[in-house]
Amino acid sequence: MSFEIADRWFERKRIDDDITVIWEPHIDPLGRCNIWHIRGSETDLLVDTGMGVAELKPAIEDLFGHGVIAFATHTHFDHVGSLHEFEHRMVGRHEAEVMEDADNRFSLFREDMDPELVECIEQSGYKISECLIDALPRPGYDARAYKVEPAKATRIVDEGDEVSIGNRRFEVMELPGHSPGSIGLWEAETGTLFSGDAAYDDGPLLDMLPESDIAVYCKTMERLMALPVTVVHAGHGPSFDRDRLREMCHDYLETHAAGGAP
Numbered sequence: 001m002s003f004e005i006a007d008r009w010f011e012r013k014r015i016d017d018d019i020t021v022i023w024e025p026h027i028d029p030l031g032r033c034n035i036w037h038i039r040g041s042e043t044d045l046l047v048d049t050g051m052g053v054a055e056l057k058p059a060i061e062d063l064f065g066h067g068v069i070a071f072a073t074h075t076h077f078d079h080v081g082s083l084h085e086f087e088h089r090m091v092g093r094h095e096a097e098v099m100e101d102a103d104n105r106f107s108l109f110r111e112d113m114d115p116e117l118v119e120c121i122e123q124s125g126y127k128i129s130e131c132l133i134d135a136l137p138r139p140g141y142d143a144r145a146y147k148v149e150p151a152k153a154t155r156i157v158d159e160g161d162e163v164s165i166g167n168r169r170f171e172v173m174e175l176p177g178h179s180p181g182s183i184g185l186w187e188a189e190t191g192t193l194f195s196g197d198a199a200y201d202d203g204p205l206l207d208m209l210p211e212s213d214i215a216v217y218c219k220t221m222e223r224l225m226a227l228p229v230t231v232v233h234a235g236h237g238p239s240f241d242r243d244r245l246r247e248m249c250h251d252y253l254e255t256h257a258a259g260g261a262p
Contacts, residue, residue, distance in 0.1 A: 003143070006135040009054035012063075018168070019233070022060055024050050026135040029202070029236075030126055031078040031106075036194060036233055037063050040165025044068040047185065047194045048235060052081020052148060053108075054137035071163065073196025073235060074182040075099045077106045077148050084151035090163065091153035092174070094181030102150040108132045108143045116210070125204040157183065170194075175224070177217025178206060191230030191242075199224055199248060202237025218256055225249040 012022045022035040027050075035056070036047035043066045049056055070086035073079060075095040083089055083099065091099050107113050110128050118128055133143060157163070159174040163185060170185040175198035185194040197206065198220055207217050229242040 001131055003136045005139055006137055009137045010059045020063055026133050027051055028129045028132040030128060031132050033078045034235055039065050040168055042066060042166030045165050046070045048073055048079040049082035051078050053133060056082035057085040073184060074179040075103055077103055081148055084149040089151055089153050090155045090157050092181040092183040093156050093158050096153045096156045100150055100152050102148040104147050108146045120208045124206050124208045175220045177213055177220045179211055191228055193229050193232045195232050195234050197235040199232060199245060200234035200236045201240045201244060214256055218253055221249040221252045
């Protein structure tokens with residue numbers, strides 16, 4: 001395959017005074033993770049870090065008002081590719097060891113991926129492109145050399161832990177099912193949830209990976225349905241409100257209660 005060189009690798013959109021979403025437009029939608037920057041009065045927070053095809057930190061340093069903490073909702077390649085670039089790294093307890101080794105089951109090229117993994121993803125309703133990028137981040141970039149760099153957590157977090165950035169305080173929520181250690185950030189004062197891949201409005205919920213657990217995912221859906229959410233900032237796709245979250249959870253539970261396919 002031949003690729004053009006991208007003019008720029010990252011795009012961004014300001015959501016409000018504190019929150020900016022960053023994404024990688026040249027990544028296939030399957031791996032195009034939302035990277036959330038939250039400005040705090042004492043430090044900033046970065047929820048997920050994208051695929052790591054291009055360096056993230058230099059591209060968004062102008063957003064940082066202070067230091068920055070990088071928070072991983074889970075350790076799939078599309079969410080932690082640039083985690084190693086940041087000095088302060090929060091990872092959930094149940095996937096911290098995975099991050100130390102790095103999950104490199106994925107290649108940028110479909111033909112190099114584990115066939116079982118490809119089958120699981122496509123059975124969930126997704127089509128994996130021949131290549132997960134449609135441009136190169138810089139001249140000379142070797143797309144076949146892509147890998148996720150290991151990144152040891154500087155803070156391991158558990159259910160109920162507080163993540164404070166000064167004027168804003170978030171509670172860690174364990175939201176397993178998509179992956180064993182998926183976590184999110186809940187700000188009760190504003191009803192804001194950063195859900196990672198536990199809930200997103202951008203295609204079927206991916207629950208057929210080898211490490212996924214549908215029964216556990218159903219419990220997460222029950223928990224999310226009861227949460228007094230105002231807005232969900234998800235791992236992929238657009239943000240959405242409580243009504244959409246409840247609809248999503250209800251549909252998921254109905255499907256699996258009936259024994260239907262995802």
